[in-house]
Amino acid sequence: MKLPTIISMIIILGFFWGGFFFTLLLAIRKEAKKFPDKIES
C-alpha cells in the first residue's frame, strides 16, 4: 500500500469513524448526566 494512501486513510477514517464514536460517547455521557438514576438502575 502506498504511503499517501495510508496517511489519507488514517485521516479520512479517523475523521468519520472517530467523529461517529466521539459523538456517540458524548451522547452517552450527556444522557447519564441528564438521567443519572436511569443509567445506574
Next chain:
Amino acid sequence: MAPEKSFSRWGLILAALGMAVGTGNIWRFPRILAANGGGAFLIPWAIFLFLWSIPLLMTEFALGQSTRKGPAGAFGRLIGKPYNWMGCYVGVCTMAIMFYYSVVAGWCFKYFIAAVDGTLAAGISNAGGNAYWNGFVNSKFEPLVFHFLMIVGGIFIIRKGVVRGIEKANKIMLPALLILLIMASLRAITLPNATTGINYLFNPEWHLLLNHKIWLEALSQSAWSTGAGWGLLLTYATYMRRQEDVVLNSYITGFGNNSASLLASIAIFPAVFALAPLVGIDPVSKLAETGPASTGLTFIWMPQLFAKAPLGSLFMALFFLTLSFAAISSLISMLVLAIRMLIDWGLTREKATVWVGISGFLLGIPSAVNMAFFENQDWVWSIGLIISGFFFTFAVIKFGVTRFRKQIIGAARNDLQVGRWYDFLMRFVIPIEFVALICWWFYRATGWQAEWWHPFKGFTIGTCLFQWGLVIIILIIFNNKIANRTLANSPKNES
C-alpha cells in the same frame, strides 16, 4: 393497537441511522466515488456533510419536534397556512420514492434468497450476470411478489406502533448490518491484489479538486445519502420527547451515515479491483457503470465477481443480506412518513397503516413490472428531493433564521449549542448550493437528449418539470383544504 409512545434517545438514534443508511450508501456511493476519481472525491464529500446535510438534519429534527406534525402540517404550523403546500410537496416526493424503493428492496431480498439457495450462482455461471438480471426483471411476476413482500414486511414491523416496531426492528437490523459490512470488508481486503482497490479509494489526486463536477457530485451524494431534506427525520422527530437533544443527534446521524458509506466502499473497492481482472474487465469502468436504474455494479457485476472468489457464494449472500437490511430500514422510515401524513389528515393510526400498505403496494406495481417506468420515477423524484431540501431552507428563512435557531432548535435540551454558523449556512450557503446544483443539472440534462423539453420521455428535464409542476399545482389548488384539515387535527394517539 396500543397508544403510541415516544422514542428513547437510543431508539431515536437507531431509527435515524436506519433511515439514513440505505442502499445509497452501499451501491450509489462506491459508484459515484469511482466515477469521480476515487480518493479526491472524499474531500468535498466530507465538506458538504457540514455545509448541507447536518444543518438540514438539525432543521428537520427541530421542526418535527416543535410542531408535532408530519411534513403536511409542519410547514403550515411554522410559517403559515399559505405555505403548507411546500411541506405536502416534501411528503409527496418521498412517498413517490417509497413506491419504487420497495421494488428495489424486493430486488435485494430476491438476490439474497437466490444467493442462499444457489440459484444465483448457477444462473450466472450458465447465462451471465446480465442475462440473469434481465430474466428476473422481465419475468414481471417475481419483482411484483418481492415488492409485495417488502411492503407487507414493513407494515408488519410497524403494525403495533411506529416507535415500538422501529425500535425493535432496528435493534436487530442495524447491529447486523454493521457486522455484515465488517465481515464483507474483512473478506474483501484479504483478497489478493486488494490493495489496488484501497489505493484507488483513499489516494487523492489533488488536481481533480479543480474540477467543478466532483464538487457538485459530492454535494448531491451528501444530500441524497444522509436523507437530509426528505422529511423522514421530521416525521421521526414528531415521536421525539419534547426536550430531546436535536444538535448532537444530527451530528451522530451525519457521521454514522458517512462512516457506513466508507465501510461499504472498503468492502466493494478491494473486491472489484481484486476480482475484475479474473473476468477480464476494467475495475474502474465497472465500478462507475450505472446500468439500468444504476443496477450495473450491484446486480450484474458484483454477483459475477463474487462467483470468482473463494467462498464466493457466502460472500454473495452476505452482501445481499446487508443490502436488504439497509433497504428495509430505509423503507420503514418512508412508510412511517406516509402513515404520519394520513394521521395528520385525521385518520386513526390503524386505518392509516392499512391505507399506506394497500396504496404502497398498488402504486408500486408500475415500477415493479416496467423498468422504463421505474427509471423515470427514480429520475424525477430523486432530483425532486433537492427542491424538498430547498423548501426546508425557505421555511427557516421565512420564519427567521436566527429566531428558528434560538426559539425552535434552542427549545430542546441540547447537549451542544448551535452557533451563528447555522444562520450563515441557512441564509446564504445552502441557497447558493441549491441554485448551483439545479443549474448544473439543467445544463447537463439538456446535453443528454435532443428533446430535453419532452414531458413524456424517460430522462428529460421536461418530464421532471411536468411531474413536479403537476404535483405543485394540485397541492396549491387544494392548499386551504389540506391546511385546514391537517392543522386542525391533533393526533389522537400521540404521547
